[in-house]
Amino acid sequence: MFALVVRFDCRDLAAAAEFDELTTEVVQHIGDKEPGTLVYATHAVEDEPLARVFYEVYRDRDAFQAHETAEHVVRFHARKEPLLAGTRVEFLSPGASART
Template sequence: MQNSGYALVVRFTLRNTEAAERFDALVEHTLQGINTEPGTLAYVVHQPVDEPLVRVFYELYADRAAFEAHEAQPHTKAFLNEREQFLTTVEVTFLNEVAGKRPRAEAA
């Protein structure tokens, strides 16, 4: 069976409007590093309609090793350390792909 990727959805609830603005700036800074990760196929931040203090991340990796490589990056470690000051809750859901259309990992 072909390796079908590794994904997660993370829901962040932010403390207040100022925290949301600072969190968004942290995300923008962190994305500069994430954009260079070959095994990170999608890393998209959403704001749910009518929930200005919530951010939902969708992350898709080529495989679990790509996710672990992402987690080991200095920019990811900095994000994980700095984000707590802006949050009230974090909910993480890990996903196994069943079916669908998705981007392919870049050839090594």
Template sequence: MGFALVVRFTARDESAARAFDDLAAAALEGIKAYEPGTLVYVNHRVPDEPRVRVFYELYADRAAFDLHEEQPHVKHFLAERGQYLESFEVTFLDEAAGKRPAQAGEAR
């Protein structure tokens, strides 16, 4: 089973939300290039809440999440995000059932 979390971010204003999106996009490039254990990492906009972003993150396991947290692109994101945010809330999830991306070597 994977290791997942949801993070809800509220930016200070719409301009800060756009800057936050740029920061997140830069981190995503590193995630795509260097983190095979990060299975899903998506930044969502919330309709009718222009300052809110919701990340959904799914990792192969806890070790993949721990490795993610140690990457330079993630450390940069974590260090810089505060200047754009009013608040954030992290919710860790236990997988009960569902469909998720197959990893290399797994049948779909």
């Protein structure tokens, strides 16, 4: 399993709204076209209206690479960049977990 967390900080409220529209579109494609993507969860951050956090879990690094090179993801990355003031990516190492 391979996982990461990405924080996006949008430039302003208009950019955040456009970012959310792009996110809705790409998440649909990810769900439809990426069997190696196990979890792709997007979140707004409470009390930070310009911040978004994505939690992503892939079957393995190859599935992550397939995700990164998929046409819909490449298009998303190109379209989102002008909307952002900053991005932070954290790659995760597995630890203890529970399933409920």
